[in-house]
Amino acid sequence: MKNKILLFGIILFLSFCFVILFKSLNNSNVYVPKTVSEKTLVNFNSKDFFSEVEISSNEIFFGKEFYILNIWSSWCLPCREEHPQLLQLSKNSSVKLIGLNYKDNPKNAKKFIDTLGNPYSIIIIDEKGTISIELGAYGVPETYIINKDKKIIKKFAGPLNDKSVKEINLILK
Amino acid sequence: MLAHQIGYYSLILGFFFSILIIPVSIKNFNNKNKVIDNKVFSISFFQFFFVLVSFFGLILSFVNSDFGNETVFNNSHTTKPLFYKISGTWGNHEGSLLLWLLVLTLFIFIFLIKSNSQPKKYRILTLLFQQVIIIGFFLFLLKTSNPFNYFFPVPKEGLGLNPILQDPALAIHPPILYLGYVGSSIIFSASLAAVVAKHISTVWAKHIKLWIFVSWIFLTFGIMLGSIWAYYELGWGGFWFWDPVENVSLMPWFCLTALLHCILVLEKRSTLSSWTIILSIATFMLSMSGTFLVRSGILNSVHTFANDPERGIFILIFLFMLILFSLVIFFVFHKENDQKIVKINWLSKEASILFNNWFLMYFLSVVLIGTVYPIFLEVLSSEKISVGPPFYHKLIVPFLIPFLLFMSIGPNLNWIKSKIKKVRIKIIILFLISLLLSLLISKKIGSVNLINIVLISAAFYLFFITVKDFFSKKFKNYSQKISHFGFSLLILSILLNSIFSSEVIINLKVGEKFSFKKESITFESIENTESKNYRSIIGHFKIEDKQKNSIQLKPELRIYDQPFTITSEADIKTTLYYDKFLVMNLVKGNEYFNVRYQFKPFMIWIWISTLLLGIGGMFSLFKRIYEK
Amino acid sequence: MKLQKIFLIIFFIFNFTQIHSVENNNELTHKISKNIRCLICQGQSVYDSQSDFALSMKLVIEKKLNEGLKEKEIYEYLIDQYGQWITYDPEFNQKTLILWALPILLFIIGGAIIFRKLIVLK
Numbered sequence: 001m002k003n004k005i006l007l008f009g010i011i012l013f014l015s016f017c018f019v020i021l022f023k024s025l026n027n028s029n030v031y032v033p034k035t036v037s038e039k040t041l042v043n044f045n046s047k048d049f050f051s052e053v054e055i056s057s058n059e060i061f062f063g064k065e066f067y068i069l070n071i072w073s074s075w076c077l078p079c080r081e082e083h084p085q086l087l088q089l090s091k092n093s094s095v096k097l098i099g100l101n102y103k104d105n106p107k108n109a110k111k112f113i114d115t116l117g118n119p120y121s122i123i124i125i126d127e128k129g130t131i132s133i134e135l136g137a138y139g140v141p142e143t144y145i146i147n148k149d150k151k152i153i154k155k156f157a158g159p160l161n162d163k164s165v166k167e168i169n170l171i172l173k
Numbered sequence: 174m175l176a177h178q179i180g181y182y183s184l185i186l187g188f189f190f191s192i193l194i195i196p197v198s199i200k201n202f203n204n205k206n207k208v209i210d211n212k213v214f215s216i217s218f219f220q221f222f223f224v225l226v227s228f229f230g231l232i233l234s235f236v237n238s239d240f241g242n243e244t245v246f247n248n249s250h251t252t253k254p255l256f257y258k259i260s261g262t263w264g265n266h267e268g269s270l271l272l273w274l275l276v277l278t279l280f281i282f283i284f285l286i287k288s289n290s291q292p293k294k295y296r297i298l299t300l301l302f303q304q305v306i307i308i309g310f311f312l313f314l315l316k317t318s319n320p321f322n323y324f325f326p327v328p329k330e331g332l333g334l335n336p337i338l339q340d341p342a343l344a345i346h347p348p349i350l351y352l353g354y355v356g357s358s359i360i361f362s363a364s365l366a367a368v369v370a371k372h373i374s375t376v377w378a379k380h381i382k383l384w385i386f387v388s389w390i391f392l393t394f395g396i397m398l399g400s401i402w403a404y405y406e407l408g409w410g411g412f413w414f415w416d417p418v419e420n421v422s423l424m425p426w427f428c429l430t431a432l433l434h435c436i437l438v439l440e441k442r443s444t445l446s447s448w449t450i451i452l453s454i455a456t457f458m459l460s461m462s463g464t465f466l467v468r469s470g471i472l473n474s475v476h477t478f479a480n481d482p483e484r485g486i487f488i489l490i491f492l493f494m495l496i497l498f499s500l501v502i503f504f505v506f507h508k509e510n511d512q513k514i515v516k517i518n519w520l521s522k523e524a525s526i527l528f529n530n531w532f533l534m535y536f537l538s539v540v541l542i543g544t545v546y547p548i549f550l551e552v553l554s555s556e557k558i559s560v561g562p563p564f565y566h567k568l569i570v571p572f573l574i575p576f577l578l579f580m581s582i583g584p585n586l587n588w589i590k591s592k593i594k595k596v597r598i599k600i601i602i603l604f605l606i607s608l609l610l611s612l613l614i615s616k617k618i619g620s621v622n623l624i625n626i627v628l629i630s631a632a633f634y635l636f637f638i639t640v641k642d643f644f645s646k647k648f649k650n651y652s653q654k655i656s657h658f659g660f661s662l663l664i665l666s667i668l669l670n671s672i673f674s675s676e677v678i679i680n681l682k683v684g685e686k687f688s689f690k691k692e693s694i695t696f697e698s699i700e701n702t703e704s705k706n707y708r709s710i711i712g713h714f715k716i717e718d719k720q721k722n723s724i725q726l727k728p729e730l731r732i733y734d735q736p737f738t739i740t741s742e743a744d745i746k747t748t749l750y751y752d753k754f755l756v757m758n759l760v761k762g763n764e765y766f767n768v769r770y771q772f773k774p775f776m777i778w779i780w781i782s783t784l785l786l787g788i789g790g791m792f793s794l795f796k797r798i799y800e801k
Numbered sequence: 802m803k804l805q806k807i808f809l810i811i812f813f814i815f816n817f818t819q820i821h822s823v824e825n826n827n828e829l830t831h832k833i834s835k836n837i838r839c840l841i842c843q844g845q846s847v848y849d850s851q852s853d854f855a856l857s858m859k860l861v862i863e864k865k866l867n868e869g870l871k872e873k874e875i876y877e878y879l880i881d882q883y884g885q886w887i888t889y890d891p892e893f894n895q896k897t898l899i900l901w902a903l904p905i906l907l908f909i910i911g912g913a914i915i916f917r918k919l920i921v922l923k
Contacts (some may be wrong), residue, residue: 007504011497018493024471024552025485103853105762129857130864136882138840138854411848416844472844527915535908546900556896559838559845561889568904678831705847741851757853767851 041150044131049101049109049123060122060148064096067173069144070120071100071132072110076140082159083116089165090119095172099123102132102140145171174323177242180230181321184271187223187278188311190216195304202297209285217285217300220307228275229447231320232262233694237735240779241327242269244320245327248610250333252706252734260344266468266484267320269347273464274310276355277303280407284384285360291372291380299359305498306358309491317484336707336733336740342402350395350422354460356388357425360432361457364450365499368506373450378440378770383797385436388456389429390790396422397783408741408756410771412779415565417472420544421463427537428456431530433790438523441588444515445523448530454499459541461492471548525583532576539568547732571624577631577664581638584653603641607633618672632668634660656789662782666775676771682764692718694770700727707731712757712766726755752776826866833862833875836889846889 017110044057061067068085070086072079090097101109104113113123126132135144136155143156145168156164178309194216201210230709232242235258240246248265249258263272281303288296312319363381367373404412413419424476432452466472469485517523543560551557611629615621639658677694679687686695693716700711710730717723742758754771831848837858839850847855847862865875879887891897 003504005503007500010500014493014496014500018489020549020552021471021489024548025469025482025489027551103761103857127869129218129853130861133854133861133882138883139838222859265885407849411849414846414849517919524919527918531908531911531915534911535904538907539904542900542903550896554896555838557886558897558900559886559889560891560900561836561838563836563890564900568901640864644838676831678827 002037010087014123015030039136039152041144041146041152042134044134046100046124046126046131049099049125055124060124061096061146064094065148066147067098067144068095068096069098069100069135069146071102071126071135071140071142073102073104073140074108075104076079076102078159079141080112080116082141082143082161083119085160085162085165086119087117089168090121092172096121100131101125103127103129174239174241176230176233177238177239177321177323178230180227180234183227183230184311184315184321187220187227187274188308188315190220190223191278191304191307191311194220195301198297198300202294202301207293209296211299213300214282214285217278217282221275221282224271224275224278227321228262228271231268231271232259233263235259237330238410239327240329240331241323241325242299242320243322243324246324246328246331248333249331250706253333253339254705256341256344257339263347264338264343266315267318268352270310270318270439271312271320272348272351273355274307274314276351276360277307277310280355280359281307281362284324284363288380291377292370295366295370295372295377296361296624298369299363302362302365303358304599306495309495313484313487313491317481317487333733336731336738337406340402340406342398342405346395346398346402349391349398353388353390353392353395353429354425354463356384356391357429357453357456357460360388360453361499364453365502365572368450368502371506373439373446375440375443375586378436378449382436382440383794385433386430386790386794386797389426389433390787390794392422392429393783393787396426397780397787400783401780404776405743405745408743409559410743410754410756410769410773413737414768415543415562417544418467420540421459421466424537424540424544425456425459427533427540428452431533432456433538434526434529438526442515442517442523444517445527450503450507452530454496454503458492458499460497461488461495465489465492466544484708518590520586520593522583522586522588522591525579525586528579529576529583530725532579533573535572536569539565543568550786570628573664574624574628574631577628577661580657580661584650584657585642599641600638603637604634606633607637614672629668629672632661632665638664652789652791652793654789656786659782659785659787659789663786664780666778666782670773670775670779673774674771676769678767678769680760680763680765681768682766692716692772694768696766696768704731707733712768714755714768716753716755716770724753726756727752728755730757730759747777749777750774826843826863829866829872830863833866833872834859836876837879838887838889840883840887869887 008162013097028127041057041061046057046060047053048055068089086097089095097120099122101123103126132142137144137157139157141159143164144152145153145154145156155165160168194213197210197216198213201213220665231242234242234245235249236255238245238249238251238258244265244267248268249261254259262268281300284299284303285296288299294595307616332600360381367377367381383470396419400412403414404410432449435445435449435452439449465485467479469488470482471485517527543564546559547558607630609627610633611801615626636658639654643654643658653752675690677689679688681694681696683685683696683699686693695715695717697713697715700713702709702711709732711727712729714726714728715723716726724746725743726746728744731740731742732738733740739759741756741758743754745755746753752771752773754768754769754773758767758769760767834848834855835846837847839845839847839852839855839858841854842850842852845855846859849855862875865878869880876888876890880892885892891900893901
């Protein structure tokens with residue numbers, strides 16, 4: 001009798017394990033960063049891409065309803081893919097599009113912008129990638145939607161597509 | 174193309190024989206003969222033979238660079254050296270499964286011909302249970318992971334093998350490891366068969382002990398080879414990362430080591446039979462779970478094969494069916510011995526083996542839970558956590574201390590009962606010396622951590638005891654002495670290595686020199702060369718110590734084309750006392766190179782001691798085979 | 802012979818002693834980066850990885866150390882940014898209670914079974 005209870009208990013436990021493992025097989029393995037609710041943008045210092053003048057985030061994130069911070073590089077292929085979307089977003093006058101050039105060669109970056117067009121109101125550089133880390137990003141491309149109180153409303157990891165642009169437009173209203 | 178065809182049809186034939194053997198052996202089971210019919214042997218042989226031919230068919234497809242074969246296309250390239258074309262056969266998911274199948278069919282055949290002294294019913298049952306596993310693998314292979322998929326038009330070039338996998342140690346690591354895993358399948362089948370045939374006895378214990386040793390030896394060497402490869406090839410100077418795939422090989426090893434000790438108790442005192450069976454089942458289940466975890470894409474690791482949930486589902490179902498199957502058999506057929514319950518005395522070898530099992534099962538549970546918990550947590554609460562070295566160290570290290578101490582007492586106890594001998598002066602001296610050494614070391618490195626002091630003392634003490642036992646006059650139990658000495662040396666080397674290792678990471682340009690505590694590194698020059706399928710940048714470095722003794726180290730950066738990868742090859746100078754390890758990496762866009770220099774004392778003793786650990790086991794094996 | 806062996810060991814240990822004094826920032830950076838996962842890699846720590854993320858992360862860790870943050874604070878900072886996933890040392894909280902406690906529990910249960918076996922029929 002005791003044996004039967006033990007057997008039943010083990011089978012119950014194993015069924016539980018089976019279900020969990022089965023479910024986890026269907027889960028994606030890619031880590032999507034959690035959109036941390038309402039985090040405030042940290043202050044940071046950077047340099048303007050063209051003028052090479054030092055500038056702080058306080059000066060950049062000033063005077064607009066919304067800001068879109070886009071982390072990009074010339075060596076990043078998906079950045080190329082999302083560029084049309086960025087150009088589209090730049091047409092919205094209530095938003096300031098800021099480009100953060102990540103670990104890039106200035107010549108290549110300039111070529112990228114010249115060839116594909118410049119959607120950004122301002123481009124700043126993150127030469128060593130440390131600013132991106134302090135922002136909680138981990139790759140390129142990544143896009144942050146920030147409101148006038150410097151709170152991060154939404155974060156997109158990976159290239160923007162039509163769906164994400166729709167979402168952004170909804171937020172910007 | 175021909176090799177491919179032969180490979181494919183041989184596989185089908187092998188599958189046919191694997192099914193055919195079932196009715197034939199059941200018939201043999203039921204008849205009155207005391208011996209196994211020759212037909213059974215032949216079919217088992219043919220099953221193995223055709224899988225072998227199939228395996229050769231795949232190897233030849235690789236050697237001939239037959240890129241119409243999907244597996245060859247995905248994993249090989251015309252510029253690959255011949256040796257690595259061959260080893261590429263088993264360096265991928267499909268090929269490695271074919272290797273599993275090869276060893277499964279080989280081992281059951283060997284089991285059949287080597288088990289003549291055992292009762293017929295038991296042998297047939299072992300065969301039948303093993304066939305369940307074999308057929309499962311055949312189905313898995315043919316349905317989800319066929320190494321013989323062909324497509325037209327035949328591509329002219331393949332997608333290439335990962336250059337990191339082009340290494341001699343890694344070439345033989347899978348076969349050796351699989352011999353260990355698959356060996357445990359025989360133990361599994363044989364144990365279940367012994368339960369059903371009511372053949373659990375000293376005779377059975379003596380017979381199965383051989384298989385346990387074989388499996389254990391291969392698993393030990395397999396793990397060792399994997400670590401050696403990681404150390405020499407991966408370029409970070411580490412040899413164990415508590416990576417899920419590494420853990421997956423360690424878990425059956427804990428189980429198998431426990432089983433190895435347990436079977437001795439079964440043989441000598443006819444007790445612990447239930448626990449032995451449970452361990453046998455658990456070992457193989459862990460091997461199978463390991464296969465599942467590694468190949469299903471469920472884990473995030475450097476070592477995983479390509480992700481494929483379909484394969485994962487198949488293995489998962491197969492695994493749980495096997496577990497259910499073995500549980501049912503165990504509960505239905507196993508009756509604890511009605512004979513007098515064997516009393517185990519506190520001060521006996523059986524008790525110390527119980528303690529050994531107790532601790533090994535604890536270590537097993539730490540590794541198992543650490544590896545698998547993130548999966549459960551994520552499904553249940555959508556939260557992702559990482560479990561890595563800090564977790565394992567925190568939970569294992571404190572328990573290592575009593576384990577080491579028990580190990581210094583246990584092997585010297587007698588079976589049944591030991592008298593409490595007078596503690597000899599020698600033992601006390603050794604104990605005090607261990608303590609003293611440990612305190613000296615702690616003082617020198619400037620960290621006085623109680624756990625570390627005790628741990629180091631325990632490691633030294635065990636080391637001294639095993640050395641003392643080794644040189645004692647008694648000639649029996651050489652294998653145990655060697656293995657235990659190997660183990661104590663392993664723990665000691667790992668400890669001392671981790672305490673006294675130091676490293677320096679700097680960016681250097683050609684011509685620059687960096688001096689630190691005891692040595693200096695000079696980046697002398699760069700050499701560019703070309704090899705068969707890569708270009709290389711070799712850095713010439715001079716390491717000089719305070720006494721002006723210098724050595725040259727030449728780490729290499731290899732730039733492969735198919736696929737485009739840059740790998741870093743460390744240069745390591747190995748002596749008996751230390752390893753000097755140097756690796757360099759490109760710093761993007763600069764003439765600087767990021768240089769990592771590590772000074773690692775006693776490194777080679779880690780390998781030597783693991784070798785000794787396995788050799789001790791081999792001694793035991795040869796002794797039994799010789800006795801027969 | 803045994804005594805000789807012992808002396809040899811002591812001799813070598815003195816020769817290879819390195820003084821691990823108070824860890825400087827450089828060593829601390831390495832120590833911390835060994836415990837931080839490289840988020841864009843397949844199962845590598847920031848210390849082991851040569852990816853952009855890892856290299857930048859190492860710089861950030863160094864920067865924070867130079868700003869005066871303690872080791873523990875840096876872990877907290879990174880966990881705050883990236884979640885528990887980034888550290889290899891899982892925090893001991895409600896969610897990880899089973900993770901940390903279950904092995905110990907099993908150890909105790911195992912011990913109980915063994916002691917029962919040894920004590921029975923005394």
